[in-house]
Amino acid sequence: MAMSNGIVVDRRRVSAVIADDEPLLRAQLRARLGRLWPELAIVHEMESGRGVEAVIAEHAPRLFFLDIHMPGVNGLEAARAIGRRAHVVFVTAFDQYAVEAFERGAVDYVLKPFNEARLAETVARLRERLATAPAAMEALLELLAARAEPRPAEHLRWIKASMGQNVRLIPVDEVLFFQSDEKYTRVVTADGEALIRKPIKELLEELDPDKFWQVHRATIVNVDAIASVRRGLKDQAEIALKGHRETLVVSRNFTHLFKQM
Amino acid sequence: MTRYAHLFDGLTPKRVGVVSLLCLWAAASTVWFFKNTFLDLLVSALCVGYTCMVFFTVATNLQQRRVPPWVAQVASIILGSFAGTVLTGLVKGRDIATMFSERFFGVLITMSMGIGFGCWAVWIYYHRQKEARREAELAQARAERAQLEKSVLQAKLALMQAQVEPHFLFNTLANVQHLVETDPPSAARMLESLIQYLRAALPRMREEATTVGREVDMAKAYLEIHAMRMGSRLAFAIDVPEALRAQPFPPMMLITLVENAVIHGIDPCCDEGSITVRAMDEGGRLRVSVADTGEGISPKKGAGVGLANIRERLKALYGGGARLVMEENAPRGVVATIEIDGMVPAAEGVPAPPAPAAVS
Numbered sequence: 001m002a003m004s005n006g007i008v009v010d011r012r013r014v015s016a017v018i019a020d021d022e023p024l025l026r027a028q029l030r031a032r033l034g035r036l037w038p039e040l041a042i043v044h045e046m047e048s049g050r051g052v053e054a055v056i057a058e059h060a061p062r063l064f065f066l067d068i069h070m071p072g073v074n075g076l077e078a079a080r081a082i083g084r085r086a087h088v089v090f091v092t093a094f095d096q097y098a099v100e101a102f103e104r105g106a107v108d109y110v111l112k113p114f115n116e117a118r119l120a121e122t123v124a125r126l127r128e129r130l131a132t133a134p135a136a137m138e139a140l141l142e143l144l145a146a147r148a149e150p151r152p153a154e155h156l157r158w159i160k161a162s163m164g165q166n167v168r169l170i171p172v173d174e175v176l177f178f179q180s181d182e183k184y185t186r187v188v189t190a191d192g193e194a195l196i197r198k199p200i201k202e203l204l205e206e207l208d209p210d211k212f213w214q215v216h217r218a219t220i221v222n223v224d225a226i227a228s229v230r231r232g233l234k235d236q237a238e239i240a241l242k243g244h245r246e247t248l249v250v251s252r253n254f255t256h257l258f259k260q261m
Numbered sequence: 262m263t264r265y266a267h268l269f270d271g272l273t274p275k276r277v278g279v280v281s282l283l284c285l286w287a288a289a290s291t292v293w294f295f296k297n298t299f300l301d302l303l304v305s306a307l308c309v310g311y312t313c314m315v316f317f318t319v320a321t322n323l324q325q326r327r328v329p330p331w332v333a334q335v336a337s338i339i340l341g342s343f344a345g346t347v348l349t350g351l352v353k354g355r356d357i358a359t360m361f362s363e364r365f366f367g368v369l370i371t372m373s374m375g376i377g378f379g380c381w382a383v384w385i386y387y388h389r390q391k392e393a394r395r396e397a398e399l400a401q402a403r404a405e406r407a408q409l410e411k412s413v414l415q416a417k418l419a420l421m422q423a424q425v426e427p428h429f430l431f432n433t434l435a436n437v438q439h440l441v442e443t444d445p446p447s448a449a450r451m452l453e454s455l456i457q458y459l460r461a462a463l464p465r466m467r468e469e470a471t472t473v474g475r476e477v478d479m480a481k482a483y484l485e486i487h488a489m490r491m492g493s494r495l496a497f498a499i500d501v502p503e504a505l506r507a508q509p510f511p512p513m514m515l516i517t518l519v520e521n522a523v524i525h526g527i528d529p530c531c532d533e534g535s536i537t538v539r540a541m542d543e544g545g546r547l548r549v550s551v552a553d554t555g556e557g558i559s560p561k562k563g564a565g566v567g568l569a570n571i572r573e574r575l576k577a578l579y580g581g582g583a584r585l586v587m588e589e590n591a592p593r594g595v596v597a598t599i600e601i602d603g604m605v606p607a608a609e610g611v612p613a614p615p616a617p618a619a620v621s
Contacts, residue, residue: 021528022432023492028439069428071529093431113435158560160589169558169587169595173569191584206560227401235267242405 013039019046020067032114037123049078061086068092076145084134155208159187161194176225176241178203180218190243213257215250229258268322284310287378308352309345309375316341334383342375416574425462436490451489457482473540474506476515480538487523495527501540508547517567518551518597526555550598552590
């Protein structure tokens, strides 16, 4: 080890980056690693996985400690971006699925809060592993990502309706029915109703077709809100709703929806 | 043709069968009185009966609002009896002219019998309909009550199952672990907040009913922990008048809203977010709200079980007397408000703040 002007120049030194959104936890990991692995140099700290490319370009670290849960770009996404350019150690507070997957995939991970002995083991293993090339872990990452991120919803979940100066957010599950009313569309819930500009036709494209049925040119009903369906006048039928006095007309073109019920 | 098909709705084999039996019975029960043969009477009865049946069916299905349905139905029986009697004459090969002169008495009898039996049949039909409707209503009321009981149970279950997030717990402990070494006073503060939060949040510690004050304290403990952990990313304010702290309030609802504000509002987006917890008395209606300046709700963002649970529980506890209202915050974020109608007067419970000296 050679020292010059207080700056350590040592070929055996290992450069590493810590990514965690909580400042105290970054400081903690840095302090613990400092004790257990003196040759390790934390060259950079990140609050999220954003900007991994720039960090690699600037510091070329050999090791990343990635918190899995971070806002913006999370640890799994960051690991995917890193690829095989550096070794990755995941840091997580609690994630049963992830830990199981790590065990099977032989990926290094550290649990928060840290256990000194466990961290020392990880450090020992990492020292050995650094001699080899970083392992590919795309398959594992994909598996984890599928579990971690809720799939983006395909259907409309919230209705935004102006009420005076406020914008009311109504979950679609609470809506009993939508009914077009000349210029507007009525959104009726058990608590009251609101008017929106979105026409029935557009709503129909965005709502979950398993939960919302069109029963009339001007009406979409929440299937869960239907109390009973009665034969009505002409070829129509009539829907009674749970917890609401209005009845809805099912026009002839849509009565087939209820034929087998 | 299909345009008028609906007029004959209900003209089922069953109805034809019932009318046929009724005619058979009418003929059999009156044959002793007349000189006619049973077969002759049966032909008359069937002609009148079937005609009345068709007229009655059409009258029932007519889309008219001028007269009550029963008036139309009785009228249809009178008209049907008349038309049916004429039909009887035709079937028996009689001359229409003689029917209304020499045989008029017989015609009158046939008609009156048609009207009599017809109205009696309609009366029975009417009552059976009413009975069926009442039974359907009863069944529906029973189903609704069962549904309500179920939702009360589910609400209790949801309260029991609401988890203390292990992620939150372990991350907080990791922070404490670090602070113990580097900043013991802060570590003590964070531990105190954690203990206060856990006291209210652990399922075994939960109570069925609590107060605004206790729930706000729990939310405050949770926010203090997050403010320390997230550093400058989160600021919070609590604006709850002392007088409202004693108000009864259902447990674990406010904390769910606060957790949502942190996890789904501030955490995913913001470098500098804030959360405000407010309670106010709006003319006897208690409003407790959590406002964040976070990411806000996009139309396809998942609504989460937490909010659905709150709605279910409010319905089970208060019926229509309480609700969860979600609104957009300006300029960004979400305001979630729990409204409970009919506040308890502030006389009981925690003593109100000292009254200002009376001005004499």
